[in-house]
Amino acid sequence: NAKDSISYRLNVYGLSDIEVRSADDLIGNKYILIEIAGATKEEVRDLVAKQGKFEAKIGNEVVFIGGERDVTFVCRNDGTCSGIRNCNPVQDGYNCIFEFAIQLSPAAAKRHAEITGDLSVNISESGKEYLSESLVLFLDDKEVNRLQISSDLKGKETQDIAISGPGYGKDEQAAVKDAIGSMNELQTVLITGSLPFKLEIAKLDSISP
Numbered sequence: 001n002a003k004d005s006i007s008y009r010l011n012v013y014g015l016s017d018i019e020v021r022s023a024d025d026l027i028g029n030k031y032i033l034i035e036i037a038g039a040t041k042e043e044v045r046d047l048v049a050k051q052g053k054f055e056a057k058i059g060n061e062v063v064f065i066g067g068e069r070d071v072t073f074v075c076r077n078d079g080t081c082s083g084i085r086n087c088n089p090v091q092d093g094y095n096c097i098f099e100f101a102i103q104l105s106p107a108a109a110k111r112h113a114e115i116t117g118d119l120s121v122n123i124s125e126s127g128k129e130y131l132s133e134s135l136v137l138f139l140d141d142k143e144v145n146r147l148q149i150s151s152d153l154k155g156k157e158t159q160d161i162a163i164s165g166p167g168y169g170k171d172e173q174a175a176v177k178d179a180i181g182s183m184n185e186l187q188t189v190l191i192t193g194s195l196p197f198k199l200e201i202a203k204l205d206s207i208s209p
Contacts, residue, residue, distance in 0.1 A: 001196045003032050006048060009192045013047060013184060015039050031202060041204055046185070049201050053194040054186070055138045058115045058149070063135065064108040067193025072159075073103035074190050082187075084179055085164070087172050094175035098183040099164040102190060109157040117155035137163065139189065144182075163190075 007020045017037035024030060036044060054066030064070035075081035082100035089095075104112070119131040129151035137145045145165045163186065167179020 002199065005192065005195050006032065006034065009047060009052070009188055009195070010034070010036065012191050013188045015043075032199075041206060045201060045204065047188070049199055050140055051195045051198050052189040052192070053138075053140055054189045057136050057138065058112075058119075058133050061111075061115050063112050063115060064104055065193070066190045068191075069193075070105050070108040071102055071190050072105050073101075074187050075101040076187050082183070084167075084176055087175055090168075093168060093170045094172045096167045096169075096172070096175040096179040097164055098167065098179045099162055100183060100187060102161050102163055104159045104161060106157070106159070109159045112153075113155050113157040116149065116153060119149075119154060121151045121154065135161075137165075137186075139186065144186070 003020055003022060007018065010018050010020070015036055015038070017035075019033075019035040021033050022030065023033040034044070034048060052066070056063045056065075083098065085097050085099045087094055087096040116131055116133075119133050121129050122132050123129055131149040131151060131154055133149070135147045135149055136143055137147070145163070147162075147164065165179070165182055165186065167175050167177070167182055169175035169178050
């Protein structure tokens, strides 16, 4: 199961020339051997070692998790529903915002309606109405973004959600690259769900061309 999940995740992420197979050592320890062309050690480490548990919560309640059970569609490689939306200079560099669309299953949309139905409505300084709780995104139990929920979604079984997040860099090009990397990782985990086991990298080697 772990081998199949890793293969799927690496293929979804867009890496090519991938070989994933099981291996044993002389004393019977079980390993998964992964060979990838054209990837950095950091990319391999992040994609393989991280279990990639994605959860979206409102308050303490989980609205949806990564994987096909809750997320039926994730927009990728389509500029109409996925991409960098704006970049702005900040102190010591640039900040870029990515955004992509997803669709939830009817069951996840129903949970959204049940959880938001009891929330109150707050009015922001700009006059916009938002629910009293945000939709908070967690990747491997770390908060990666916090999205305000429009008041018109209160108690509504919505299946269309927009996910957004930041990228940072010393210049605009670096910030765009960071934002795209973060977006790709979120998209991959949303599509594949979490790996079935916690994995540890035993050895990581690079071979020159």
